[in-house]
Amino acid sequence: MNYLAVSGEQSLMDKLEILSDAAKYDVACTSSGVERKGSGQGMGNCAAGGICHSFSSDGRCISLLKILLTNECIYDCKYCQNRCSNDIPRATFTPEEICTLTMEFYRRNYIEGLFLSSGILQSPDLTMELICRTVLLLRSKYHFNGYIHVKAIPGADPELIRRTGFLVDRMSVNLELPTAEGLRNLAPNKHRKNILAPMRQIQTGISANREELSLYRHTPRFVGGGQSTQMIVGATLESDWQILHVAESLYRKFDLKRVFYSAFVNVTGDKALPSLPGGPPLLREHRLYQADWLLRFYGFQAAELLDEKRPFFNVMLDPKEDWAVRHLEHFPVEVNRAPLEQLLRVPGIGVKSARRIVAARRSANLTFGDLKKMGVVLKRALYFITCGGKMMYPVKLDEDYIVRSLTDARDRVRFGSDGMTYRQMSLFDVEQFSLPVSPAEKLQDAVGQF
Numbered sequence: 001m002n003y004l005a006v007s008g009e010q011s012l013m014d015k016l017e018i019l020s021d022a023a024k025y026d027v028a029c030t031s032s033g034v035e036r037k038g039s040g041q042g043m044g045n046c047a048a049g050g051i052c053h054s055f056s057s058d059g060r061c062i063s064l065l066k067i068l069l070t071n072e073c074i075y076d077c078k079y080c081q082n083r084c085s086n087d088i089p090r091a092t093f094t095p096e097e098i099c100t101l102t103m104e105f106y107r108r109n110y111i112e113g114l115f116l117s118s119g120i121l122q123s124p125d126l127t128m129e130l131i132c133r134t135v136l137l138l139r140s141k142y143h144f145n146g147y148i149h150v151k152a153i154p155g156a157d158p159e160l161i162r163r164t165g166f167l168v169d170r171m172s173v174n175l176e177l178p179t180a181e182g183l184r185n186l187a188p189n190k191h192r193k194n195i196l197a198p199m200r201q202i203q204t205g206i207s208a209n210r211e212e213l214s215l216y217r218h219t220p221r222f223v224g225g226g227q228s229t230q231m232i233v234g235a236t237l238e239s240d241w242q243i244l245h246v247a248e249s250l251y252r253k254f255d256l257k258r259v260f261y262s263a264f265v266n267v268t269g270d271k272a273l274p275s276l277p278g279g280p281p282l283l284r285e286h287r288l289y290q291a292d293w294l295l296r297f298y299g300f301q302a303a304e305l306l307d308e309k310r311p312f313f314n315v316m317l318d319p320k321e322d323w324a325v326r327h328l329e330h331f332p333v334e335v336n337r338a339p340l341e342q343l344l345r346v347p348g349i350g351v352k353s354a355r356r357i358v359a360a361r362r363s364a365n366l367t368f369g370d371l372k373k374m375g376v377v378l379k380r381a382l383y384f385i386t387c388g389g390k391m392m393y394p395v396k397l398d399e400d401y402i403v404r405s406l407t408d409a410r411d412r413v414r415f416g417s418d419g420m421t422y423r424q425m426s427l428f429d430v431e432q433f434s435l436p437v438s439p440a441e442k443l444q445d446a447v448g449q450f
Helices: 003-007 012-025 095-107 124-141 158-165 180-186 192-215 240-254 282-297 319-326 351-360 368-373 399-407 427-433 439-448
Strands: 051-055 061-068 113-117 147-151 170-172 227-233 258-263
Touching: 012 061, 012 095, 061 095, 095 113, 095 124, 113 124, 124 147, 124 158, 158 170, 158 192, 192 227, 192 240, 227 240, 227 282, 240 258, 240 282, 258 282, 282 319, 319 399, 351 368
Parallel strands: 061 113, 113 147, 147 170, 170 227, 227 258
Antiparallel strands: 051 061
16 A cells, blocks of 8 residues: 555645644653634634644753654554554655645744654654655755754664764654563564664764764764653553663663653553553653753762662652652751752752852852842752751751651741741741841842842
8 A cells, every 4th residue: 555645635734633633642842732713803823733842952942843754553552542453543744745844834933843753654664764755855955954853763774764863953762661571561563672773873873973073073963962762651560760760771871862751641541551540640750850850960860769669759749859858867058068969969959059059159158048049949948958057947857847848838837036936938038037147248148149
């Protein structure tokens, strides 16, 4: 069967509706969308068709056209909406159609780039060839220089992946499930070895290209934005501890830019899948993203956050709070003397605020008022820090007490004339409850602001 010929019977808008909806479960970029018809009295309208949002390294929000090349698939993964045994409307774009959509969306300033994924059409080689042809057309015929992120198809010819890598900004290979056992149970047509092979090829290609660029400035870039992957959370029985160790290993061995976590949504109703009476495990997904951030930017290791005896995060606390209350021997931290690495482990102190603290204390001793201005979340940090050897308020370094204070508004520290009993602390009245400040300290505080 010629799938591309059959797909020509559908209109371009029909295909866009089917294939943008089919792409929503791939979270290798941060997605959001809304559909809103024009009222006739204002200007413009909003269509959900395929627009998603990602973020650049400098923090800019980038709008992308997020679609599948096809939702046809030869595999029968039990968790996938596009599995071959699923009775759903099918569609396949031609390379020219994707180019037309991308350019027309770009000209209208709807998007800044393209995110292209795909089911497996007839074979991995054919699918990867169509993706490569699409990107080549965009770059050479349409002279499109915007951002392009595509999927590398496991099992495809390495030469096709190599050629595509010189045309795109980022590539990703979905690991899908954290362990090989989970993959065997739910995706029997897929093999861990086939998934890791293109990951290794992309990593090797990026490394070799980096060396070439250092010698020859005009060498074409190979996957200049790096590679990423995605894991489904909650479809199988792996613990947070296992998932986090897999992510840490991927960062270390394959030099990934991001590991994305996707809360499992039961869209097929297969008996082998968990029923999830409470809905998708979104809070668990959120905690894994927070822990992933700690691995990448805060100097934590997976073994510090979880272990075999305690394999799941406490969903009531963020992972840094959870670690801190279990390691109170490291606290309180004196913000005027502690090294950057130690400040980064304090709940409520982020990377930017930690660096601001290190820079500002060179010229003045910092107060709690200064910390508030630097972006420190004092309602979390106050249990773990001192300024000038004094805590902000009299609190107990006790795990149960701090956990209750962080999780239950009724048990949060309340302050009044006796320091403990009258009203709840607010970030907006830190100044009012600060320790007495001498004239010399006020002068130092003023100098520190500059």
